[in-house]
Amino acid sequence: MAQQKILPKTLTMTFDDGSRAEIGFENLPLTLQAELLRQPFASFKSPAPQTEKYLVIEWKDGWREVFQVPRTCTEVNRYYVITRPENCGRLSIKKEDGYPELIEIDRDALNLRRLAFTQTLNLDPAKSDREGSKTEHHFVLEKGPDLLMELKTALRLALHGEGETARTLQDACDAAATDLCMRLAGRLNLRAGRRRQDLQDFLVYLAADE
Amino acid sequence: MAPSTYKDREASTMEVKWCGFDYGQCIMEPGGLRNPRVFGDLYKELGKPELIPEKVFKYRVLKEKYGTYGRIKEGHRDEIYAFVLDNDPVAIELFSRKEQELLDMGEGLEDALVYIKSLGIELQVVSEMKKTLGPVGTDIVSRFLKARGLVAYFKELVTPQGKINLLDNSVDPKYVGHTKNDGTLYDVLALELAERGIAPQEAVMVGDKPETDINPAHDRGFKTIQYTGFIDLGESKADLRISSFAELKNILKKKDA
Numbered sequence: 001m002a003q004q005k006i007l008p009k010t011l012t013m014t015f016d017d018g019s020r021a022e023i024g025f026e027n028l029p030l031t032l033q034a035e036l037l038r039q040p041f042a043s044f045k046s047p048a049p050q051t052e053k054y055l056v057i058e059w060k061d062g063w064r065e066v067f068q069v070p071r072t073c074t075e076v077n078r079y080y081v082i083t084r085p086e087n088c089g090r091l092s093i094k095k096e097d098g099y100p101e102l103i104e105i106d107r108d109a110l111n112l113r114r115l116a117f118t119q120t121l122n123l124d125p126a127k128s129d130r131e132g133s134k135t136e137h138h139f140v141l142e143k144g145p146d147l148l149m150e151l152k153t154a155l156r157l158a159l160h161g162e163g164e165t166a167r168t169l170q171d172a173c174d175a176a177a178t179d180l181c182m183r184l185a186g187r188l189n190l191r192a193g194r195r196r197q198d199l200q201d202f203l204v205y206l207a208a209d210e
Numbered sequence: 211m212a213p214s215t216y217k218d219r220e221a222s223t224m225e226v227k228w229c230g231f232d233y234g235q236c237i238m239e240p241g242g243l244r245n246p247r248v249f250g251d252l253y254k255e256l257g258k259p260e261l262i263p264e265k266v267f268k269y270r271v272l273k274e275k276y277g278t279y280g281r282i283k284e285g286h287r288d289e290i291y292a293f294v295l296d297n298d299p300v301a302i303e304l305f306s307r308k309e310q311e312l313l314d315m316g317e318g319l320e321d322a323l324v325y326i327k328s329l330g331i332e333l334q335v336v337s338e339m340k341k342t343l344g345p346v347g348t349d350i351v352s353r354f355l356k357a358r359g360l361v362a363y364f365k366e367l368v369t370p371q372g373k374i375n376l377l378d379n380s381v382d383p384k385y386v387g388h389t390k391n392d393g394t395l396y397d398v399l400a401l402e403l404a405e406r407g408i409a410p411q412e413a414v415m416v417g418d419k420p421e422t423d424i425n426p427a428h429d430r431g432f433k434t435i436q437y438t439g440f441i442d443l444g445e446s447k448a449d450l451r452i453s454s455f456a457e458l459k460n461i462l463k464k465k466d467a
Contacts, residue, residue: 029264077274106246182257191254199257 116147158187166207225465227408232417233337235440239314252304268294318455323363329464338390339369393426420446
């Protein structure tokens with residue numbers, strides 16, 4: 001009988017100020033669980049390698065790769081390749097260390113109107129360069145009306161509409177803060193791009209001058 | 211623009227009194243319905259952007275279980291809700307809304323409809339409506355037609371669930387249980403058109419699927435046009451094949467009474 005694999009129970013993170021955050025491993029998104037478990041620090045050898053199941057793939061050039069798959073896998077279902085041109089936006093921001101911050105935009109990348117960082121920039125298509133099957137669409141960035149100021153005004157109105165104040169937003173914590181932020185964000189048509197906390201922090205930032 | 215492919219060059223124009231359009235991959239094109247966009251927008255709107263990769267991945271796993279996204283939506287929508295959306299009612303409602311928002315209209319369709327309507331040719335949507343859920347009248351097809359303003363051209367939707375009046379949501383049950391696939395829906399349609407003095411050869415069906423839109427209609431005397439603008443499903447009994455709805459403006463003429 002195959003020996004049971006050792007499964008992680010909790011993930012604990014210790015921060016440089018000494019604080020800690022802990023979460024049940026199974027509460028993490030599945031893709032993150034898989035990503036963590038493939039890191040060397042969390043990859044333990046199988047207690048019984050001979051009872052594991054493995055997939056081996058060989059390419060026409062002789063290259064081979066092996067994948068351990070769950071023991072519950074039974075037989076190959078199918079294989080297919082999807083070929084489609086994707087529009088992937090790449091927004092780079094200069095950094096002091098010389099290595100730019102790269103933000104990949106996968107949502108409707110050709111249709112960005114403007115962005116706000118140190119100033120607001122309008123985006124307009126400039127030229128498209130084709131290299132084989134790849135095309136790069138370049139945009140000119142021109143200074144435009146202040147988007148952050150618009151958002152500050154909109155937040156003020158949103159707070160008024162919710163019957164709340166900037167102070168409430170700054171002082172709210174945990175569930176109450178999340179709930180308020182989601183309602184305010186809805187009024188601003190604003191969402192977190194990749195990390196939900198970014199949204200809350202940004203709203204507090206916007207409200208700071210109020 | 212000339213019709214792209216002729217089976218019979220004599221038939222480069224068609225004189226008709228009635229024109230039926232299929233819905234999926236014809237009036238409605240699902241090309242904009244991309245998983246990263248659907249689940250990306252959905253979970254950002256829910257304030258949980260960290261879940262996007264997992265949700266896209268799980269939906270792709272479902273596709274491997276059932277073969278195509280179409281099959282999931284036809285018969286296993288409950289698994290989208292349970293396996294992918296964790297039965298979260300807000301996520302389920304948003305999923306349906308995002309599906310609607312990201313569907314496209316066939317290119318050149320509305321221009322062609324304006325032309326056909328101006329000729330006085332009757333227009334109806336004839337849909338198998340397999341992938342719809344929800345009460346008739348608020349189903350995905352009706353919602354799409356209403357949201358895109360296509361009720362200006364199509365007042366009725368003929369389906370195996372009945373003939374739906376898109377203006378008042380009333381349902382005429384005479385089509386219930388008849389399908390395009392077995393052809394009996396076209397039998398009922400032919401009888402109904404006959405009551406208005408329209409013979410099958412004075413009616414044309416436009417669609418992409420040979421087995422539901424073209425061949426059974428053709429076998430019952432309807433004229434047929436295979437639309438390949440979104441997907442070319444191969445050989446059929448169609449009288450004509452078109453790759454753009456704009457071609458209909460050169461093909462269709464009003465048959466005098």
